Amino acid sequence: MGRYLLRRLAINVILVAIAASLAYMLAATTMNPRGAYEGRQPPVAEAVIDATLDEYNLNDKTPVLVRYGTWAKGVITGDFGRTWNGGSVNNEMGRRIMVSLRLLLIGTLVGFAVGVALGAISAVKQYKLTDRFIGVSSFVIMAVPVFVLATLLAIATYNLNRGLGFSLIEYTGEYNPRLSGFDQFLNRLNHLILPTISLSLGLIAFYSRIQRNMMLDVLNQDFVRTAMAKGLRRRTALTKHALRTALIPAATYFAFAFGTMFTGATFTEKIFAWHGMGAWLVDSINQNDVNSVAAVTFFTAVCVLFAAFLSDLLVAALDPRVRVS
């Protein structure tokens, strides 16, 4: 097992390197950070622009490969370079990662847990009203893109808040900087509600459909009957034996879901005005910010591959056959 994991790790490191390098090359060859300096009033001398861009390693007069070399050397030592206006990418990234991870982690966990639970309930009550309701609503939710969902949530909250006369649920930003201590903690939680709902609803729908099918396959199998025959209560047999086996396929989708989630987070962050990694991707593309684009890609690749790694571990933990081999 140890050697297998090591090999997986090595492959993952190579894949991250390829993804980040290609993103850098693409960004460096097509984007034009010079434009931000050229149009200024009063005009800036070309030599000054060149010197500034050289300092940030963004000068399009330097060959791409040379710039790439400088960038790659920096990344290996843990320095992602400068943003288009000279700020440190590392500082920016440190700040934004915390914002995004809070959203992504809570969203993934809520989505996974609620989705699996709903799917299992749906399977146990097959063809009853609960099952029909869960099935139809998850089908409809899967047809609603994140950005429509998020906007709808924002509109609904706006109207709710206006109807109540005070803001019950916050719908922009991350926290209110004027509060402090416990109040601020509560305020942060309040700001988390809407983004988390908009991120996890899609996941819940997706997982509940997978989990329902898997659970139905498992329910009629011999080992579940045996578990009940040996005197376990129905609830225990279902949760300990059926649900556990049926979780395996859902766990393999974990990696996939995390990747999708990141794209979803881009919309959620933009719409609810959170300054996380997803919003940064869009902002940096719009600002021709080459080094930031590469840094966001690096982060995304690490996240997706880490999720893939985690889902391997999850499957190993759930499936006795994998553990033995």
Next chain:
Amino acid sequence: MRSKVVLRRLFRNKQARYGTIALVVLVALAYLGPFVGPYDWTDKDFLAFLSPPGGDHWWGTTTIGQDMYAVTLRGMQKSIIIGFLVAIISTGLAAIVGAFAGYFGGWVDKVLMWGVDLLLVLPSFLIIAIISPRLREGASWLWFVVLLAAFSWMITSRVVRSMTLSLREREYVLAAVYMGIPRWKIIFRHIVPNLSSLLIIDATLNVSGAVIGEAALSFFGFGIQPPDVSLGTLIAEGSRNATGYPWLFAFPAGLLVLLVLSVNLIGDGLRDALDPGSNS
């Protein structure tokens, strides 16, 4: 005769029936609707900025006085075309690459599958987002279609490859080999047709995936470029003023959801009809 059986099963399937009806209605609305409406999508009514839905402008007007009904239908046409084109291209690509990799094996297989893995790792959102706004010539939306398709075929091609591996050893394929039929012909005549049910289902679900993908990229301004419109660009514009002028958001968003929902219904129904054993 199989097609008859499948069709009968498809029409007995409630989901597929409602899905097909909804899709036909939506496509008819998109292509025939503009002839009924009083305004053209390029017209600007300078006497009615942001007027709510009513007698003259059925679905209201935009900030620059465009008739929302005409503009939305125009955007829906574009979204539908993009959805269908991307689905056809990406499923075709998946079938060809998967079948060649699976049938030839050896280094062809290795090279193709390595390419697939690489494309899966690449940040597709980023690449499309960087490239497509830079294609501002006349037919830029066709390039956008190519880009979208190029990043949506990989997983299916893996499935096709593994199914080809088992088809390769079937008697009728071996018989064709011994009759001396060239291998590329065997792939197109014997392998790909035998995967048709998988490919049809995949193509259907790809339509809704592409419609959402287009809208998602256009939402940030990385997709369809102005003055052209699509449901995505309209939703992006509408969502900025959604609280004050809900009709700017409600019509394009509602039509997008209905479009995706109807295509998904058909896809699910097709899966039940073509592949009764599967349940996912």
